[in-house]
Amino acid sequence: MPGILLDTLRGTNARRRPLWLMRQAGRYLPEYRELRAEKGGFLALVYDTDAAAEITLQPIRRFGFDGAILFSDILIVPYAMGQDLQFLAGEGPKLTPRLVDNALSGLTQVPERLSPIYETVRKVRAALDVDKTMLGFAGSPWTVATYMVAGEGSRDQHDTRAMAYRDPGAFGAIIEAVIQVTVKYLCGQIEAGAEAVQLFDSWAGSLSPTQFERWVIAPNAAIVAAVKARHPETPIIGFPKGSGEKLPAYARETGVDAVGIDETIDPIWAARELPSGMPVQGNLDPLLLLAGGEDLDRQACAVLDAFADRPHVFNLGHGIGQHTPIANVEQLLATVRAWER
Numbered sequence: 001m002p003g004i005l006l007d008t009l010r011g012t013n014a015r016r017r018p019l020w021l022m023r024q025a026g027r028y029l030p031e032y033r034e035l036r037a038e039k040g041g042f043l044a045l046v047y048d049t050d051a052a053a054e055i056t057l058q059p060i061r062r063f064g065f066d067g068a069i070l071f072s073d074i075l076i077v078p079y080a081m082g083q084d085l086q087f088l089a090g091e092g093p094k095l096t097p098r099l100v101d102n103a104l105s106g107l108t109q110v111p112e113r114l115s116p117i118y119e120t121v122r123k124v125r126a127a128l129d130v131d132k133t134m135l136g137f138a139g140s141p142w143t144v145a146t147y148m149v150a151g152e153g154s155r156d157q158h159d160t161r162a163m164a165y166r167d168p169g170a171f172g173a174i175i176e177a178v179i180q181v182t183v184k185y186l187c188g189q190i191e192a193g194a195e196a197v198q199l200f201d202s203w204a205g206s207l208s209p210t211q212f213e214r215w216v217i218a219p220n221a222a223i224v225a226a227v228k229a230r231h232p233e234t235p236i237i238g239f240p241k242g243s244g245e246k247l248p249a250y251a252r253e254t255g256v257d258a259v260g261i262d263e264t265i266d267p268i269w270a271a272r273e274l275p276s277g278m279p280v281q282g283n284l285d286p287l288l289l290l291a292g293g294e295d296l297d298r299q300a301c302a303v304l305d306a307f308a309d310r311p312h313v314f315n316l317g318h319g320i321g322q323h324t325p326i327a328n329v330e331q332l333l334a335t336v337r338a339w340e341r
Contacts, residue, residue, distance in 0.1 A: 205242015
C-alpha cells in the first residue's frame with residue numbers, strides 16, 4: 001500500500017498531514033557530519049552509493065519523515081552533459097567550462113555519470129518501509145542553466161539573464177539540452193524505484209513575467225509531458241522558488257501534479273489562487289525552524305490551517321539550514337503530527 005505522502009500527492013486529503021523537509025539529509029545532522037568527515041568531499045559522497053543511501057536514510061531513522069529525498073545535487077545533470085564539477089570548501093560548486101560564450105557544442109556527454117545515482121535510489125527503496133515514499137529530483141532547466149552559463153551560483157543570475165536576452169537562440173539550445181538529459185535522468189530514477197519526483201527551480205524568481213513563461217513554464221511543461229508519457233502514475237512536484245504572483249500560472253500550465261510554495265508566499269493567498277484540489281507543499285520559513293520557540297508552533301499551525309481544505313504536504317519554504325537544532329525539528333514534528341483536520 002502506498003504511504004500517506006504518495007496518496008496526498010495523488011490528491012487524497014488525509015486527516016494527518018504528511019511531512020518531509022527539503023535538505024533533510026544533510027549538514028544539520030551529526031550522523032551526516034560524521035560520515036562526511038570519514039568519506040571526504042560532497043561529490044565523493046554522492047558517488048559512493050552506499051554512503052549516499054545511508055545519508056538519504058538517516059533522517060528517516062531519526063525522525064520518521066514520510067518521504068526520503070535522494071541525496072544528490074541538481075548539478076549532476078551538467079556533470080553528465082560534460083562540464084567538470086567541483087565543490088570547493090567555502091566557495092560552493094564550480095562548473096567548467098563556463099557556457100557564457102556558448103560553448104555547449106564543445107561538451108561531450110558522459111551519461112554513465114548518472115548510473116550511480118540510480119543505484120542509490122535502488123538501495124534506498126529496498127531499505128525503506130513500504131509506507132515511506134522514495135523521492136527523486138532534478139533541477140529545472142532555468143536554474144541548471146544559470147550555473148552552466150556562469151560556472152557558479154550568483155545572487156541575481158546576471159550573466160545568464162543577459163545571455164537569454166542577447167542570444168535567445170544559443171541560450172534556448174542550452175535549455176533544450178538540459179530538458180533532454182533531465183527527462184532521461186528522472187525516468188531513470190523512477191525506473192530505479194523513485195515513487196515521486198521534484199523539479200527544483202531555485203532561481204525562478206529572478207525572471208520577468210515574459211522570460212518566466214519562456215524559460216520556466218515552457219521547459220518544465222516539456223519535462224513533465226515527456227516523463228508522464230513514460231510514467232503517467234508518478235507524481236511530479238514543481239517548486240518554482242520566488243515565483244510570487246506567477247505561481248498560479250506555473251501550476252496551471254506546467255502539468256505538475258503538486259506545487260511547492262516558498263516562504264515568501266502567503267499560504268492563504270496560495271490556497272485561494274491555486275487550482276482547486278491541487279496538492280500543495282510547503283511553506284514554513286526555514287529560519288523560523290532555526291529560531292524555534294512558540295512562534296514556530298504558531299506559524300506551523302497557520303500553514304496547516306491555510307491548506308486544510310486541499311491535499312497538503314507539510315514542508316519548508318526552502319532547504320533546512322545547517323545550524324538548525326535537532327530539538328527544533330522534533331518540536332515541529334510534534335506540532336504537525338498533533339494537528340488534524
